[in-house]
Amino acid sequence: MHPRVLSSLVVIAASILVGAWSRPAAAERYTVDSDHTIIGFSVAHMVVAKTTGRFTDYTGLIDMDPETKTVKAIEAVIKTASINTNQEKRDTHLRSPDFFNVEKHPTMIYRMTTYAKQGDLYVAKGDLTLLGVTKEIVLTGTFNGVLPKDPRGLTRAGFSAQGKINRKDFGMVWNKLLDNGGVAVGDDVEIRLEIECIKQP
Numbered sequence: 001m002h003p004r005v006l007s008s009l010v011v012i013a014a015s016i017l018v019g020a021w022s023r024p025a026a027a028e029r030y031t032v033d034s035d036h037t038i039i040g041f042s043v044a045h046m047v048v049a050k051t052t053g054r055f056t057d058y059t060g061l062i063d064m065d066p067e068t069k070t071v072k073a074i075e076a077v078i079k080t081a082s083i084n085t086n087q088e089k090r091d092t093h094l095r096s097p098d099f100f101n102v103e104k105h106p107t108m109i110y111r112m113t114t115y116a117k118q119g120d121l122y123v124a125k126g127d128l129t130l131l132g133v134t135k136e137i138v139l140t141g142t143f144n145g146v147l148p149k150d151p152r153g154l155t156r157a158g159f160s161a162q163g164k165i166n167r168k169d170f171g172m173v174w175n176k177l178l179d180n181g182g183v184a185v186g187d188d189v190e191i192r193l194e195i196e197c198i199k200q201p
Contacts, residue, residue, distance in 0.1 A: 005129060007173075027072040030157055032060035038194040039078060042091055043167075044186030057082035063198055065148045073123065074112035077110070080105060098174035105131050130170040139163040141193070155199035165190040165198035 040054040058077035080100040095102045112126040112158055113136070124139045141161025148155055166187050167173075176184040 002129045026051075027063040028060045030064065031200055032062075032076070033156070033196045033198050034058065036196035039076075040115070040192040040194075042190045042192070043188070046101070046184055047182050047186075051085055051180070053083055053085035053091075053094075055079070056084055057084045060197070062157075062195075064157075064161075069117075069143055071112070071115055071122070071124070074110070074126065076110045078108050078110075079109055091169050092191075099172055101131060112135075122161075128165065128170075129173060133170045134170050135165070137163055137165055137191075139191070139193070159193070159195040159197075161191075161193040162197070163174055163193075165189050165191065 024087055034056075034183050037060075038054055039058055040052065042050045044054045045051045047052040055078045057079035058076060060074070062074050063072040064070060066184070067070075081095055081102040083091055083094050083100065094100055097104070108128065108130040110126055110128050112124050117123075120142065122143060124141070124142055125136055126139070127134050128137045139161045140163065141159055144160060145160035146155065146157045150156055168187050174185070178184060
């Protein structure tokens with residue numbers, strides 16, 4: 001083969017390979033399956049224990065390429081009135097202006113801005129809007145895999161993630177002093193997410 005022809009073929013082949021590697025991943029949309037998802041939290045109660053709870057009414061989407069494990073977008077809207085700590089009197093107080101003020105702020109919203117892979121973990125940074133205040137929060141988690149076909153023929157994916165916020169950063173400052181000098185409610189709120197989502201057509 002003539003050297004010039006061979007050289008041209010090499011250049012063409014290299015261009016094809018570079019194009020294949022640089023081609024952006026095709027994102028697919030998944031929506032959160034609320035029947036198999038937990039949006040949970042815990043907060044210190046009187047120092048000696050933790051109160052746990054969850055939100056039961058929410059929507060969410062994830063744009064990703066599961067083959068390359070590349071996430072393009074994560075968004076969630078949570079109805080604050082759906083808070084549930086298994087104690088109705090406490091939940092009523094949490095819905096009041098002392099805490100979530102659900103009449104004035106019926107939703108909190110999360111939007112991912114960036115993420116990075118660190119070993120087996122994913123670290124996602126995003127904006128959380130709560131009580132009209134937007135702050136960056138960090139979630140650390142794992143991508144638990146993809147089920148290509150469930151008994152209903154649906155493609156599912158799963159994630160686990162954890163994070164922490166200081167409720168005072170969002171203006172949630174109510175507390176009650178105890179006789180021993182402590183307070184009734186801690187400032188740090190731990191977030192626990194178990195997400196199962198379904199690929200959309």
